[in-house]
Amino acid sequence: MTSVSTRRESVGFGVLAAVSGSVVAGVLALVGYVVWRGASVLGWDFLTQSPRQGMLEGGILPAILGTFGVTLLTALVAVPLGVATATWLVEYASDGPLVRVIRVSVRNLAGVPSVVFGLFGVGLFVRGMNLGLSMLASGLTLGLLTLPTVITAAEEALRTVPRAWRDNALALGATRWQAVWRVPLPAALPGILTGVILAMARAAGETAPILFTGVSFFLPFLPGSVREPFMALPYHLYVLATQHQDLARARPVAFGTAAVLLGCVALLNGTAAWLRARMRRSLGGSA
Amino acid sequence: MPTTPSSAAETPAAPRPRRTLRRTGRRDGDVWIAGALRAVATVTLLVLAGILLVLMDNGVGAFTGAGDIAVGSLTDAERALLHERELAQLARVEAARPTLGRVFASASWNPTSTHAPAWGVLAMVVSTLGVTALAMGIAIPVGVGIALWLAWVAPAWAREAFKPVLELLAGVPSVVVGFVGLVLIGPVIARVFGLPNGLNALHGAILLAWMALPTIVAVSEDALRAVPHDYVRASLALGADRWQTLVRVVLPAARGGVLAACMLGVGRAIGETMTVLMATGNAVALPHGPFDSVRTLTATVAIELGEVTVGSTHYRMLFVVGLVLFLITLVVNVLAERFVRGGRA
Numbered sequence: 001m002t003s004v005s006t007r008r009e010s011v012g013f014g015v016l017a018a019v020s021g022s023v024v025a026g027v028l029a030l031v032g033y034v035v036w037r038g039a040s041v042l043g044w045d046f047l048t049q050s051p052r053q054g055m056l057e058g059g060i061l062p063a064i065l066g067t068f069g070v071t072l073l074t075a076l077v078a079v080p081l082g083v084a085t086a087t088w089l090v091e092y093a094s095d096g097p098l099v100r101v102i103r104v105s106v107r108n109l110a111g112v113p114s115v116v117f118g119l120f121g122v123g124l125f126v127r128g129m130n131l132g133l134s135m136l137a138s139g140l141t142l143g144l145l146t147l148p149t150v151i152t153a154a155e156e157a158l159r160t161v162p163r164a165w166r167d168n169a170l171a172l173g174a175t176r177w178q179a180v181w182r183v184p185l186p187a188a189l190p191g192i193l194t195g196v197i198l199a200m201a202r203a204a205g206e207t208a209p210i211l212f213t214g215v216s217f218f219l220p221f222l223p224g225s226v227r228e229p230f231m232a233l234p235y236h237l238y239v240l241a242t243q244h245q246d247l248a249r250a251r252p253v254a255f256g257t258a259a260v261l262l263g264c265v266a267l268l269n270g271t272a273a274w275l276r277a278r279m280r281r282s283l284g285g286s287a
Numbered sequence: 288m289p290t291t292p293s294s295a296a297e298t299p300a301a302p303r304p305r306r307t308l309r310r311t312g313r314r315d316g317d318v319w320i321a322g323a324l325r326a327v328a329t330v331t332l333l334v335l336a337g338i339l340l341v342l343m344d345n346g347v348g349a350f351t352g353a354g355d356i357a358v359g360s361l362t363d364a365e366r367a368l369l370h371e372r373e374l375a376q377l378a379r380v381e382a383a384r385p386t387l388g389r390v391f392a393s394a395s396w397n398p399t400s401t402h403a404p405a406w407g408v409l410a411m412v413v414s415t416l417g418v419t420a421l422a423m424g425i426a427i428p429v430g431v432g433i434a435l436w437l438a439w440v441a442p443a444w445a446r447e448a449f450k451p452v453l454e455l456l457a458g459v460p461s462v463v464v465g466f467v468g469l470v471l472i473g474p475v476i477a478r479v480f481g482l483p484n485g486l487n488a489l490h491g492a493i494l495l496a497w498m499a500l501p502t503i504v505a506v507s508e509d510a511l512r513a514v515p516h517d518y519v520r521a522s523l524a525l526g527a528d529r530w531q532t533l534v535r536v537v538l539p540a541a542r543g544g545v546l547a548a549c550m551l552g553v554g555r556a557i558g559e560t561m562t563v564l565m566a567t568g569n570a571v572a573l574p575h576g577p578f579d580s581v582r583t584l585t586a587t588v589a590i591e592l593g594e595v596t597v598g599s600t601h602y603r604m605l606f607v608v609g610l611v612l613f614l615i616t617l618v619v620n621v622l623a624e625r626f627v628r629g630g631r632a
Contacts, residue, residue, distance in 0.1 A: 012530040016436035019429055023500065024449065027456045030467055081330055088324035098329075104624075105332040111551075111620040112338060112613060113558025115585045119592070119609040123341035127597065144334050151331065176317045198458075205460025208560040208585070212592050234462045234561075241466045242565055251470070258463050265458045273451065 031262060038259025041252045047260070051218065055240060056249055060257055062222055066215075066230035067204050067264065070138050073226065074203045077143025079196055082150030083185075086192075089151075090158040091166075091180045110148035115208040117145045122212050136226040138214035145209055146199040153195020157188035190279040194272045201268035205261065207234040217243075233261040342613060345606035349385050349406075354600035357381060376401050385604060396571045398591070398601040406604055408611060410573045414488070414581035415615075417574055418563060419556040421492030422499060426556075427549050429496070430503030431538075434545075437504070438511035439519075439533055457501035465565030468494045473566065482578060486568030489577040494562045499552035506551055510544020511537060543626050550623035554616050560585040584612045 049059035085102070093099045121141030131137040161184040169179035207215075216229040217239045223230045240254035241247075348354055358378045366374065383389075385406040393407025437446050472493060473485025514537050522532040538545070568580030569590060582590075588605050595602040 006528065009528045009530040012533075013436070013440050016432050016440060020433045020436050020441070020445075020449065023429065023433060024452045026497075027452050030464075031455065031459070033471065034463065034467060081327055084324050084327040085331060088321075088328040092321050092324060093328070098325075102328055102332055105335045107624065108617060108620050109331055109335050111554045111558070111616050111623075112335075113560065113585060113616055115558070115560040115588050116338065116342070116609050116613050116616075119345075119588065119606055120338045120341050122592070123345050123606070124337065128341070147331060147334070177320045201458055205458070205462070207460070207462045208589055211589060234460055237466060238462050238561060238565070241462075241469055254466065258466055261460060262463060265460060266455070269454060269458045273454070 034255060034258045034262055037252075037255040038257075041256035042259060046256055050222075054246070055218070055244065055253060056246070060233070060236060060253075060260065062219060063231040063233045063236040063257070064260065064264075065222060066135070067233045067261075069223070069226070070135050070142065070210065070214075070230060070232060071200050071204045073135060073139025074142040074146060075196065075200055077140055078146045078150045078199065078203075081143070082147050082196075083154050083192060085147075085151050086154030086158055087180060087185065090155055091184065106148045106151050109144075110152070113208075114145060114206055115211075117141055118209040118212055120144075121209060126213050132227070133212075133214045133216070133229045134227045135214050135223060135230045138210040138230070139226070141209045141213050142203045142206060145206065146203050149199040149202065150196055153199070154188070154192045157191025157195065158184055160191065161187045190275050190282075194275045194279070197268050197272040197275070201265045201272070204268070205234055205265055207232075207238055210235065233257060233264070237261060338613065339610075342606050342610040345603055346610050347603075348598075349600050349603035349607055350387070352381070352384050352600075354598055354603045355381050355384060380404055380600075385600065385607075390604075390607065394573045396587070398604060404600075408584070408608060410571055411582060411584045411587055411608070412611065412615075414567075414574055415557055415583040415585070415612075418488050418491045418495065418567065418581060418583060419553055421488060421577055422495035422556045423549065423553060425493065425496035426499045426503055426552055430500050430548070430552065431507050431545055433500075434504050434508040434511055434548075435533055435538065438508050439537060440529075453501045453504055456497070461498065461559060461561040462565070464494050464498055465562040468562065468566045480578060484568070486566065486580055487578045488567060488574055488581045491563040491567035491581070491583075492577070494566050495556040495559055498559060498562060499555045502555055503548045503552040506548035507541070507545040510541040510548065513544070514540045543628070546626035547623045550619055550626060554619040554623070557619065558585065558612065558616055560589050564589050584608050584615075588612075 046059040047064065048061055050062055051060060052058035085106075089099065089102065118141065121137055125131045125137040125140050126133060129137075131140075165183050165187065166179050169183045170176070174182070210232060214229050215232045215235045217231070217235065219229065219231055237254055237257045240250045240257060244250040356377055358374060358381055361369075369377075379402060383404045383406075390406050390408055392409065393405060394410040394413070395405035395407045396410060397403075397405040433449075437449055441449070468490060473490050475485070476487070476490050476493075477483065477485040518536050518540055519532055522536040523529070527535070563583050564586040567582065567586065569582040569586055570580035571582045571587070572579070574581045588608055591601070592605050595605065
């Protein structure tokens with residue numbers, strides 16, 4: 001080979017490596033900056049008290065609890081629907097028009113903008129079903145938003161379970177449902193769980209779908225039921241960052257809120273990664 | 288049920304069922320469960336159809352005048368309660384009611400005006416597409432470059448280290464990205480280009496590029512990795528160096544998947560709300576360049592839906608804006624699927 005091509009090679013690969021490296025550095029810097037600036041207000045009080053003095057003092061407990069609650073509702077909607085759909089697609093359905101239409105729906109649903117889900121939630125849950133501005137309306141909206149992610153993850157997990165396991169169960173006299181419920185579903189559980197956790201991490205950080213379906217900037221009391229409006233971390237951060245009457249003084253609290261939000265998402269992502277690593281080890285052991 | 292196992296068994300002339308094994312354990316309860324699961328599976332289809340239906344159901348009224356008070360239909364008693372000026376105002380608003388031409392052929396959006404409300408979505412459509420194009424101008428070269436490096440050049444440890452970082456980036460909520468843009472990137476843009484503030488299309492595009500990057504890298508890396516090693520060996524054997532092989536052989540071979548990755552990135556950028564809302568300044572006007580303040584379709588819905596009277600023309604027009612967004616992303620998704628299939632064929 002000539003020296004010209006070698007130089008082209010090393011320059012090209014060098015550029016690619018540099019770009020990749022700077023993206024990694026950028027991501028770490030972004031996350032690090034938020035955590036570093038947020039650290040000044042972070043503390044036990046910040047996590048366990050309600051906001052006071054126009055959000056500038058006290059903590060963000062109601063927003064943390066609100067995000068926790070609405071994410072739980074989201075899971076209650078998305079997990080049964082998503083896992084059942086994936087089970088039907090993988091274990092029951094044979095290729096046909098209905099299966100094809102459902103697959104196309106899942107893929108297109110995944111591409112629908114979150115703010116459009118917000119409009120849908122307003123039209124159907126808040127007004128159509130008269131749920132009003134409530135955690136329930138928001139949870140239902142986010143549940144449908146995360147549905148395609150849960151379906152895709154559960155499908156992938158179910159497909160990794162060997163075909164023969166089901167046939168063995170059937171050969172032993174199990175009914176069709178027993179051969180699904182007792183064999184592939186438990187085997188795929190860690191994979192499904194990983195996908196569910198990642199989907200919930202996304203839901204916890206969403207703002208647009210809850211903006212008009214139930215989130216509120218300030219509530220004097222913690223919500224007593226799912227039929228009431230709630231506070232949430234992403235919306236809290238949005239208001240502190242752009243709508244507060246004293247933006248400069250609200251900055252530290254905004255950084256603190258951003259750090260807590262990032263922490264929640266990182267915790268969920270970390271759990272998913274841990275589950276995946278454990279799963280890979282146990283699969284490797286059994287093979 | 289179209290075919291029950293018994294009918295297939297009793298009529299010998301019937302074609303042999305294809306999945307004999309799968310039918311062995313079937314009992315009554317099983318049929319019921321399979322039916323229930325199938326019913327649940329159709330929920331996704333219903334949700335997609337439901338979104339379209341809700342958007343149209345609320346949006347159509349904007350064109351039929353369902354959200355306005357028709358001056359002609361007021362009773363004399365109602366007229367008597369209104370001032371002359373108020374009646375004139377109602378008549379003006381009614382006269383300016385949205386029509387297909389006023390909505391899709393006009394760039395002027397001024398829904399709260401009492402003199403001449405304007406309903407043109409063109410400026411927002413152009414803003415959305417412009418910001419997305421700028422974002423992709425950054426994210427596609429960077430994303431595909433990273434994917435090339437990860438798939439064929441990077442050492443194993445670097446690949447392992449990169450994955451969690453990408454997942455971390457994908458997990459950062461859009462409102463956090465917007466906040467970091469506001470406090471960090473906006474001021475830098477303002478200083479570098481000598482602008483009064485950093486709230487413009489370029490700022491939004493840079494943040495959107497960040498957010499689309501994980502999708503573009505992950506999907507195109509999969510496609511690039513699927514290129515057969517034989518292609519690479521053949522290319523190297525013909526005397527091409529590794530760079531030529533990567534750019535002229537591997538990249539074209541994975542074209543379909545890489546294009547699909549780009550379209551998914553486009554879809555993500557078009558639909559992103561909070562980031563652009565916080566970064567672009569939100570002035571509704573046809574943008575002339577990357578340093579203009581823009582307001583996207585998503586941002587318009589997010590800003591205005593909270594302030595409108597339910598059922599008014601303005602409220603209904605926001606559902607029309609949502610419908611436009613929905614249709615744009617649908618087209619992008621269909622294109623992405625085309626590319627995937629074209630790449631496989």
